[in-house]
Amino acid sequence: MPIPTSHTAIATTSLRTLSAITVPTPIPSATEILIHVLWTASTPLDLHQNDSGLLVKYPHILGDGIAGTVVSIGENVQRVEVGDTVFGFSWLKQEGKAHQEFAVVEEWMVGVIPEGFSMQQAVTLPNNFVTVFHTLTADLGFETPWPKPENFVPQNEQDLILVWGGASSVGQYAIQILRYYGYGKIIAVASARHHEILRSYGATYTLDYNDTDIEAQIQTLGEVKFVMDCIGSATGSVLPISKVVKAGAKVAILLPVIVRDSGEDVQPVYGMDVENVDGVSWEEGVEVRGVRTHFYHHNEFFKEHLQPDIMPAMLKEGIVEPNKQKIIEGSTLLERAEKAMGALRRKEARGERLVWRVADE
Ligand SMILES: NC(=O)c1ccc[n+]([C@@H]2O[C@H](COP(=O)([O-])OP(=O)(O)OC[C@H]3O[C@@H](n4cnc5c(N)ncnc54)[C@H](OP(=O)(O)O)[C@@H]3O)[C@@H](O)[C@H]2O)c1
Structure with missing residues (x-):
């Protein structure tokens, strides 16, 4: 797919306020991959950050659970290819956060979604x-x-x-x-x-x-x-x-x-x-x-294997079943993000994850 030079991201821009902002689409470094983010899951941390400013520097892009398609890879990337459908927990930098149309992340932050599982199911796992x-x-x-x-x-x-x-x-x-x-x-x-x-x-x-x-x-x-x-x-x-x-x-x-x-x-x-x-x-x-x-990646074994190997294998083998999903609908990215935030605030996710589409395919 053609990669744009900029894309839309959802950021908390002041207390209890979400905005759609335009950010440059990054080019992956040698060890990174660029993901077209198709689905994400909201977590209580999004609420903590939006409503209290916890660990936030405005504007702050939210979300750390990604499912999407790999569209570009760095020269040293070995385990992931362009076209792979991946899922991952990504939090280290703003360019890698989940609530945006394109995210750039280190290769060790994702696994390939096993056959037979949808992105909506897979995105309930990573964080x-x-x-x-x-x-x-x-x-x-x-x-x-x-x-x-x-x-x-x-x-x-x-x-x-x-x-x-x-x-x-x-x-x-x-x-x-x-x-x-x-x-x-x-x-x-x-x-x-x-x-x-x-x-x-x-x-x-x-x-x-x-x-x-x-x-x-x-x-x-x-x-x-x-x-x-x-x-x-x-x-x-x-x-x-x-x-x-x-x-x-x-x-x-x-x-x-x-x-x-x-x-x-x-x-x-x-x-x-x-x-x-x-x-x-x-x-x-x-x-x-x-x-x-x-800080989980300070454990070198986990850094290398937890998301790339163990997470897809445990999902594939049925060792873990994905959380049930409550799909949040809305006509724009911002509307879906705001509805998900409201659902978190009203504690509507009981035994299920709030999952919503980010970019269109
Ligand atoms: N520090 C970290 O590294 C880290 C990492 C991940 C998550 N977290 C934090 O962990 C917390 C949970 O995250 P999550 O995504 O798993 O939450 P979640 O799925 O949104 O949790 C919702 C569930 O919480 C249950 N619940 C609410 N109050 C309860 C209580 N007093 N006793 C027992 N169950 C209660 C409800 O259960 P019922 O339906 O049974 O009422 C509901 O189903 C959040 O605060 C999140 O920020 C921290």
Whole structure:
């Protein structure tokens, strides 16, 4: 296809304001690829950034989940060809962000979408698939060998692992990946309507966070050794988790800590310090960490293999099923982006990902 010299991108340009801006279409460096971005998925980070300016320098192009077609490659690119349909998590620079018609990214930030899967399905994976591997290894200290040796049994096979927010996109991938590595005692905390699917993904126990005695219910299952808090809500997850874990437990909380959630007329408040959340006290000896997926590539093995090899293989082999999608329609790119932002604010994605078209084919 002819590559333009400029294209349209969706940026947050001031608090709670999205705009369509025109940006130069970059030429890939030797190790980069240029992607015609056809589909993206909105994530809570888009909302955090648009509504609170979190880690934003205006104008700031949003989005980190890409699915599209490779239209140009640098001279040293080896694993991807022009015409390939790829998916990837890309966040390092503005030119690589997802909510724009063309994005330039390093080759290691994508995988080829396996046959039989649509871009809409595939684009639900990248950021949260990567988040799960990063959290399990860097924050909880688990091993996730790839390829997985035959008869692999994880060291903590019989330890109770709590996945709080099992219905979130991260939670769904976490449960499926934990099952694959052989963890046998997974508690998923989610609304009751998601319990059946979460059990089919590998949850051993399913509990509902809307129950007032949720902490007691968790405690009756035994001593929780590991926690993945996929929500990071000060009162909605961090506080109840702090009441059930004991010395020796490891808790990984997905940042930011949401002190006050964004709403139509509510200005959000976020925190980045998981050890000092107002109203929360941790028993001495509990190890609490804030997850920062944006550093996952410091693990050289993951940089080389997580998105290019492991992610497409796990999708192809059915080890992970994509999140369900809620397709956001609209006649322009800006309209779709704004509708997706509104849906995030109103929390319309329950057990599903908000997915929308970026460029026309
Ligand atoms: N720091 C990092 O590196 C990093 C990386 C990825 C994501 N994150 C953060 O992780 C969070 C989750 O992201 P996501 O994309 O997975 O979210 P998501 O899919 O949009 O999560 C939506 C789900 O959250 C559940 N939920 C809401 N409040 C809950 C509560 N108090 N307890 C249990 N479940 C609750 C709802 O479940 P029900 O339908 O059951 O009510 C809903 O289905 C976001 O804040 C995101 O920014 C951080």
